[in-house]
Amino acid sequence: MNQPVSLSIKYTVEDIIRVALFTRNQNFVYRYDAILVGLVIFLASAAVVLFMASDLREIRIPSLIVVGAIPAILVGGSVYLLHGFFHPWRIRQRLEKYFDLYPIFADTLEIEISDEGIRSTGKLSSSFVSWPAFVKIVESKTDLIFYTTSAPNILLPKSAFATDQEFLSIWDFAAEIVGLKSCQTASES
Numbered sequence: 001m002n003q004p005v006s007l008s009i010k011y012t013v014e015d016i017i018r019v020a021l022f023t024r025n026q027n028f029v030y031r032y033d034a035i036l037v038g039l040v041i042f043l044a045s046a047a048v049v050l051f052m053a054s055d056l057r058e059i060r061i062p063s064l065i066v067v068g069a070i071p072a073i074l075v076g077g078s079v080y081l082l083h084g085f086f087h088p089w090r091i092r093q094r095l096e097k098y099f100d101l102y103p104i105f106a107d108t109l110e111i112e113i114s115d116e117g118i119r120s121t122g123k124l125s126s127s128f129v130s131w132p133a134f135v136k137i138v139e140s141k142t143d144l145i146f147y148t149t150s151a152p153n154i155l156l157p158k159s160a161f162a163t164d165q166e167f168l169s170i171w172d173f174a175a176e177i178v179g180l181k182s183c184q185t186a187s188e189s
Helices: 013-025 033-052 061-101 164-177
Strands: 007-010 109-113 117-121 126-130 136-139 143-147 152-157 183-187
Touching: 007 152, 007 164, 013 061, 013 143, 033 061, 061 143, 136 164, 143 164, 164 183
Parallel strands: 136 183
Antiparallel strands: 007 109, 109 117, 117 126, 136 143, 143 152
């Protein structure tokens, strides 16, 4: 990298929520939790019906499917609503409280990306992470997310870069330094 790249970022509640939900949805169990729960409930309901039946010849497959599907849809739908709507709402409530109570959340950070690593400096905080500390870098549709553990450590919204070319040069540089196997472009579905 010839010249360090400097960014000025004031994170918002939406930035943090977006990354929290993106990170959660990268986990298979969280991504498909409603389907998995519904499937388990369906199989359990069908097993109960089969167990309670006095004569297996009396059981009709369509009836068995309906008896298993109703609780599966109800419970799976509840999990979907809980994780799809309640969980993001609850995260937003907490973050809005933190942004109001703690001045560090409202701090504007000056980020410098250089050959040595990423330096973040604000009025209330300062940090430096060298490139070898990063274990993974993920590009989402809206952000560049740097990991030093299994949790996100540094978030760089794409909107903070002056141009797409500046973003691409940082992405290419990070991919080269950290290693292409640790860098990935992820879908957000």
